[in-house]
Amino acid sequence: xxxxxxxxxxxxxxxxxxxxxxxxxxxxxxxxxxxxxxxxxxxxxxxxxxxxxxxxxxxxxxxxxxxxxxxxxxxxxxxxxxxxxxxxxxxxxxxxxxxxxxxxxxxxxxxxxxxxxxxxxxxxxxxxxxxxxxxxxxxxxxxxxxxxxxxxxxxxxxxxxxxxxxxxxxxxxxxxxxxxxxxxxxxxxxxxxxxxxxxxxxxxxxxxxxxxxxxxxxxxxxxxxxxxxxxxxxxxxxxxxxxxxxxxxxxxxxxxxxxxxxxxxxxxxxxxxxx
Numbered sequence: 001x002x003x004x005x006x007x008x009x010x011x012x013x014x015x016x017x018x019x020x021x022x023x024x025x026x027x028x029x030x031x032x033x034x035x036x037x038x039x040x041x042x043x044x045x046x047x048x049x050x051x052x053x054x055x056x057x058x059x060x061x062x063x064x065x066x067x068x069x070x071x072x073x074x075x076x077x078x079x080x081x082x083x084x085x086x087x088x089x090x091x092x093x094x095x096x097x098x099x100x101x102x103x104x105x106x107x108x109x110x111x112x113x114x115x116x117x118x119x120x121x122x123x124x125x126x127x128x129x130x131x132x133x134x135x136x137x138x139x140x141x142x143x144x145x146x147x148x149x150x151x152x153x154x155x156x157x158x159x160x161x162x163x164x165x166x167x168x169x170x171x172x173x174x175x176x177x178x179x180x181x182x183x184x185x186x187x188x189x190x191x192x193x194x195x196x197x198x199x200x201x202x203x204x205x206x207x208x209x210x211x212x213x214x215x216x217x218x219x220x221x222x223x224x225x226x227x228x229x230x231x232x233x234x235x236x237x238x239x240x241x242x243x244x245x246x247x248x249x250x251x252x253x254x255x256x257x258x259x260x261x262x263x264x265x266x267x268x269x270x271x272x273x274x275x
Contacts, residue, residue, distance in 0.1 A: 046071050061098050062139060062152035062265040067114055069104030069261075078269060083147055094269040095149065102261050108132040108158050111259060115156055123155075133160045139265075149268040157262045184233045191226045195219060 039059040046066070047053050054074045058064035079097035084090050104111070112120050115137060124136040139154035140146060146153050198219050202212065 046074065048072065048074070056098075056100070060096070060152060060265070060267050061100065061263065062154035063100075063115065063156075063263055065114075066100075066102065067104045067106050067111060067261075069102050069106070069258075071100065071102040074098075074100045079266070081266060085147065086144075093147075093149070095266040096269050098152075098263075098265045098267070100261075100263045102263075103161075103258050104261060105256060105258050108135050108160065108259055111135075111158055111261070112137065131160075134158065149266060152265040152267050154263065154265045157264075159260050160257055161260050162257050184229055184236070188226060188229050188233070191222050191229065195222050195226070198222070 041060075042058040042064065043055050044058050044064065045053050045055050049070045049072050056074055060076075076096055076098040079095050081093045081095050082090065083093055106114070109132060112122070112135060121138045121141050122135060123138045123141075124134070125132065126134040135158045137154075137156040137158070139152065145151070198215050201207065202215055202219075207215075
């Protein structure tokens, strides 16, 4: 009787372990199927530098948000990747290659955290002094993930570019030298003051006829002198303007450096899957 009880106990334990293992296998299969299920399209429209627009599936590109800047081009084409499996055997993987090129005034340091805010995978990095001038980011370093392509494999190249200096020339006309007419201006000012004083005196009621005539003569003489001085001043200004050549001012304009970005992503390509 004891032997029979022990036998049934072992049989029950064996069946329980078998069911448990079968259940785990189903869960793993379900999780794998769920992992490999394609994500629904997440279409975003971008405006290119030439004014045209393109619609991009962010889930296929592997990048949803772009930094502020100018987008030059976007394309996707059928392609192939030459890889090596876990056993070292080479194989060819059909893929879709997505490529987006743009330019931004943001620094590379900010762009690294922009694209990968948590843990950036920096494949290549070059510096000039303390400044990054070239960085390559990759979405993952795990070779199994790169081979499987359950998610897009993304490579982002960022390079600092220094635009050429622009030289701008401005033609200006020199103003006449004011020192040449300074003395004449002083004389004209004194004559006008004298004329104003004599004209005020001419309005006086107690002014005698002889004195009025004398003042009229003085006013006429002052007006003639004022006319001659104005002519002389205008002549000097005209001559000075004619002989003075135009001045060419050269100004060098240096625009700020920018960062060129190239985003390349690969998605698995099969006959029954969309781009």
